[in-house]
Amino acid sequence: MSDTAFPTLPADFTARARALGSSTLYEASGLPCSVDPLVRPVWPGASIAAPAYPLTCSPGDNLAIHIGLERAPRGSVLVVSTGDFVAGYWGEVLTVAAEAAGIVGLVIDGGARDIAALAARHFPVFARGISVRGTIKASAPSVGKPQLITGVPVAAGDLVIADDDGVVILPAAEAERVLAAGEARAAKEAAMMEKLAQGATTLELMGLAEWRRRA
Numbered sequence: 001m002s003d004t005a006f007p008t009l010p011a012d013f014t015a016r017a018r019a020l021g022s023s024t025l026y027e028a029s030g031l032p033c034s035v036d037p038l039v040r041p042v043w044p045g046a047s048i049a050a051p052a053y054p055l056t057c058s059p060g061d062n063l064a065i066h067i068g069l070e071r072a073p074r075g076s077v078l079v080v081s082t083g084d085f086v087a088g089y090w091g092e093v094l095t096v097a098a099e100a101a102g103i104v105g106l107v108i109d110g111g112a113r114d115i116a117a118l119a120a121r122h123f124p125v126f127a128r129g130i131s132v133r134g135t136i137k138a139s140a141p142s143v144g145k146p147q148l149i150t151g152v153p154v155a156a157g158d159l160v161i162a163d164d165d166g167v168v169i170l171p172a173a174e175a176e177r178v179l180a181a182g183e184a185r186a187a188k189e190a191a192m193m194e195k196l197a198q199g200a201t202t203l204e205l206m207g208l209a210e211w212r213r214r215a
Contacts, residue, residue: 008172009051009157009159009172009175010175010176010179013049013159013175013179014049014050015049016179016182016183017049017159017161017179018047018049018161018163020161020179020182020183020186021161021163021165022034022161022162022163022165022166022167022168023165023166024182024185024186024189025161025168025170025178025179025182026166026168027182027185028178028181028182028184028185029168029170029174029178029181029182031170031171031174031178032151032152033152033168033169033170033171034152034166034167034168035107035109035126035149035150035152035166035167035168035169036109036128036150036151037166038128039107039108039109039126039127039128039150039166039167040126040127040128040166041124041125041126041162041163041164042112042115042118042119042125042126042127042130043115043118043119043125044164045164046105046122046124046125046126046162046163046164047124047162047163047164048077048104048105048107048124048126048160048161048162048163049159049160049161049162050075050076050077050104050105050159050160051073051075051076051077051156051157051158051159051160051172052076052077052079052107052154052155052156052157052158052159052160052169053068053071053072053073053076053077053078053079053103053144053156054079054080054081054142054144054145054146054147054149054154054155054156055067055068055078055079055080055081055142055143055144055147056080056081056082056141056142056143056145056147057080057081057082057089057110057135057140057141058082058083058138058139058141059082059083059085059087060085060087060133060135060136061135061136061137061138061139062089062090062094062135062136062137063136063137063138063139063140064080064139064140064141064142064143065078065080065089065090065094066094066137067140067143068080068143068144069094069097069098069101069103070101071143071144072101072103072144073102074101074102074103075102075104076102076103076104076156077103077104077105077106077107077160077162078098078103078105078106078107078108079107079108079149079154079160079169080106080107080108080109080110080149081108081109081147081148081149081150082108082109082110083109084109084110084128084150085110086110086111086128086129086131087110087111087131087133087134087135088111088112088113088131088132088133088134088135089108089110089111089112089135090106090108090111090112090113090125090127091112091113091114091117091118092114092117092118092121095114095117095118095121095123095125096121098123099121099123104124105123105124105125105126105160105162106123106124106125106126106127107125107126107127107149107160107162107167108125108126108127108128109127109128109149109150110127110128110129111127111128111129111130111131111133112125112127112130112131113130113131113132115130124162126162126167144156149169152169153169153171154169155171155172157172158170158171158172159171159172159175192205
């Protein structure tokens with residue numbers, strides 16, 4: 001059962017965040033919120049837009065994940081720091097448990113396994129690597145508390161956007177501002193692409209025409 005109350009996020013943040021994607025939101029945020037690009041989807045097309053529930057695992061130990069599955073609010077994504085130690089912290093059994101608990105995805109700077117099963121179930125997992133190596137269950141350094149994952153701060157309720165481009169974690173207090181800025185950026189880019197299709201050039205539209213003479 002969850003023991004965490006999430007900060008208030010915009011009611012429609014999931015749909016808006018998915019529509020914009022991680023790249024647009026990262027550029028619009030102006031924040032150091034991009035998780036290490038080596039943390040990638042373990043199957044193509046996986047995506048997440050959900051509030052975070054942070055965990056810290058000792059290297060090669062996934063006990064904190066088991067505890068987190070009982071405590072994380074439904075609709076959240078587990079964000080797990082392992083100190084970049086790649087092992088099989090997560091697989092099909094934990095995926096079934098997560099689905100039953102209402103968990104919508106996993107971001108981990110360690111590893112996962114049973115990839116074919118995760119893809120078949122369409123359960124989004126973003127990991128540093130894939131590993132058959134199992135884990136012990138002996139310690140739980142942090143469950144539900146603020147932490148860093150690959151140097152990016154994450155607290156319960158922060159907004160996680162993950163897709164084929166990467167993983168971004170936005171502070172809950174910044175979510176509405178960044179979504180609005182992302183939508184403005186997307187509209188500007190749409191207008192630019194329309195002009196490009198009509199024959200304009202990127203040098204002209206981006207104020208770089210002087211480089212025609214200088215380069």
